[in-house]
Amino acid sequence: MEPTEPPEGTPDAKGTGRRGRLSARRKARQDATAVPAAQPQRPRAQPVRRFPATPIVSEDALEAIHQASLTILEDLGIEFLGPRALDCLKAGGADVSGQMVRFDRALVDRHLKTVPETFTLHARNPDNNLVFGGHHVAFCMVASAPNVSGLDGGRRSGNQKDFRNLVRLGQSLNVIHMIAGYPVEPIDLPPRTRHLDCVADNIRLTDKPLYGYALGAERIHDSLEMTRIALGLTEAQVRDRPCLTTVINANSPRRYDGPMTDGLMAMAEAGQVNVITPFTLAGAMAPVTVAGAVAQQNAEALAGIVLAQMVRPGAPVVYGGFTSNVDMRSGAPAFGTPEYMQSSLLTGQLIRRYRMPYRSSNASTGNAVDAQAAYESVFSLWGAVMGGAHMIKHAAGWMEGGLCANYEKVILDAELLQTVAAFLDPIAVDEPSLALSAQREVAPGGHFFGAEHTKARYATAFYDPILSNWQGYEAWLEDGMPEAAGRANAIAKRLLAEYQPPPLDPAIDAELEAFVARRKAEGGVSE
């Protein structure tokens, strides 16, 4: 197709004849088509923390918190509402009295010994496999928000269109390592088959590790079968290969409901990953002190972890820490607070004692993509990263204390996560990086812009942001004073426009479609 004629007066640097100009422009366009300049971002990779996590209390204080949680488990007990869990706990040697379950210290200790310190979570694209544990870090998309906002629409209830767009963003952003739940709950889909559509979407729209919700065993069995199909595994193979993750929440204080533990047990039986996460808001569902809230969190988490190990010794688990505080005037949850940071570090310190992977979150309360949303998120990440967290949930797009997923916040958070990932990159310290050759090149009071040492490295020397604007004030003024939220909107649109679904074997696609159709015909899950 002939390119459009340039309007009269269009600048043309070369000043060649019309034919020459057109053919140069055509060539430039062909080059651009061949290698479209996609949104620049860091390459896919899991960050690895190379410095020690920060201990925030003394060893004595840590021991006291550990002992307080064991006292809660031994003397007060945890209530389990599910009959299957109660049977399993009784058989495993816990003291079961009605729905109250007490765990003596030796029992807890024995079962903590079988928890894997580290494991690999498999994705349908092996390039996206994740290491959990060690010093590896994985960032997950916002999950489970009931509402969604942004990308030029106002705040609205969760729905499939936004669900899919947010999943696409999670796939496009290299710094997001897994989706880990529905970014927003698609309430326009029927509850009994919603998980089928959502897991199928996650398989087709992404090639990162998969997630199922543990609302009873049936949803887990469906999600696991779809994961098996997506990864091309046999039923035997899938039992020895962690490839599905779920989050198990306690109903704090000191209670697990039946569907959750049914899901937990189904996951553990299948050798899949339970992220066991009490949600202990100090002052509301937990004591009003950091030490007391973390002691309760620890008792609840250990109870769930012991149950998983009773079901299958060695079942992969992640200890989820989610202790924050409430605003004592309103009862509203608060995140990114000093107490949240302290709890994140304290939880990490406890978990290093137990030698298992640690899940934290990028949590914020802000209602707008403004300074507050940003600082609450960075403070949350500070707590998580320095606490040694391995899995950071809700890492991109969480707003309003989890009540809303937001497109522009996804981009803001992607900038934060890329910054953290680049901060975690090793600092090269060797003869070339120490740069004595550059010092010899440049005279006192001179500059390094033109030094050979600089020219050889400048293109990749520093982190290249996706959102930050480093314009001087005058240029920024001329540009219309763009603020971060507006720039994030444009980047989200660009990523969605550039989105390409990852390749999927047509045979797998067909098998998946057949499974979903069959389960839908059966009516989905029974409740």
Next chain:
Amino acid sequence: MEPTEPPEGTPDAKGTGRRGRLSARRKARQDATAVPAAQPQRPRAQPVRRFPATPIVSEDALEAIHQASLTILEDLGIEFLGPRALDCLKAGGADVSGQMVRFDRALVDRHLKTVPETFTLHARNPDNNLVFGGHHVAFCMVASAPNVSGLDGGRRSGNQKDFRNLVRLGQSLNVIHMIAGYPVEPIDLPPRTRHLDCVADNIRLTDKPLYGYALGAERIHDSLEMTRIALGLTEAQVRDRPCLTTVINANSPRRYDGPMTDGLMAMAEAGQVNVITPFTLAGAMAPVTVAGAVAQQNAEALAGIVLAQMVRPGAPVVYGGFTSNVDMRSGAPAFGTPEYMQSSLLTGQLIRRYRMPYRSSNASTGNAVDAQAAYESVFSLWGAVMGGAHMIKHAAGWMEGGLCANYEKVILDAELLQTVAAFLDPIAVDEPSLALSAQREVAPGGHFFGAEHTKARYATAFYDPILSNWQGYEAWLEDGMPEAAGRANAIAKRLLAEYQPPPLDPAIDAELEAFVARRKAEGGVSE
């Protein structure tokens, strides 16, 4: 004056007669007048970090950087443009060749041994004395910005009115421990006497520690005499009591100018605090690698520190780390970047080896009080705090990479600093805080709002923010969707309205006035 009649239908809980209602309302108003509810904030106190700072490279790598900086000092040298500094360095045993000064390893090592590991900086109000070193942290106001913006005015050149207002904010905010420079340069004041007006303002408008600019020895002598008067000390006493601080910048790479080192020497002679701070932007005034830029920073800082120790062994110094990177596309400085964070941690690790106080900064590039300004600042604070910084300059109000001071950014930063300070508070771990009594009070699935343990503690249990808005979305919507920058504006106005100058002995005030009048009559400094 009679209170306004309440409109018909105004709810009145008690349902008493009109007279009773009015008199109750009058009483409430009188109570409010008697004890005006000032802007709530944390009490004055210097935060103390109780956890270890983070080492970011191996001991071997640290040694390699240390050795590279010693090689720069020994083989390449640092240029000093000031004749007094050259004389002093030569007399002290350095190898002086023209303006180039080389320091052998043994010489550097010997002079590092006399640097105090910790000292107290005295204020005219002893409650505001600061500990430098150990695990103490001090936050300083933005300094040296040529422009100012916010509080409803657009961006404008620095001037005395804004200078004074920003100094007042720095006095009012408990989390600001010292002003440490002119928050904005009052260019409407004549340069030769500007320091007299500014130091006098700092003495009268605040009772926190004082600062003088080291542009030659004369300004230092004037500033020190005013400080002596303000603190009511004799000339002999002031020489043994650190009470004045200045920042000494190198003209990186590898050069100190004459007025700066004249100021440094005057400060060191008087036993006052030199904060020796190379400004090493990787890729511009320093090599394009973090290790190379920090090695150069280290060489420059150690050269200045050695000079101070040659002038007076044991002179208090602070090692200022200010390594960041430039945007390699535009050459513009960038702050709060991953490289900035890495440099902050690496600098702290080096300084712990030398056992001296460490100065870092809360730096950001943002042009607006938006998400970017917030995240760059928190990332900067993350680097500073985990790097073990003792003095954090530009901690409140820095914008545009230092080219502008901003009122709303002061409040945003005050929220960040208060959060950091509360995060650094010790976590209580004892029987009451472990809260087993509360666990016994609350049944599984219950809540802790009404527990005795909660009721005894809720009022002071958690950090109470000054800027963060924890409203639910609906309430926030009804309130007109206030964003952080707008809320910060209202808080800055309130603080200025509530500002009260700290008491000053009239005799001191008169002596200060006479000194300023005499020095103005003399024409101020000679250049």
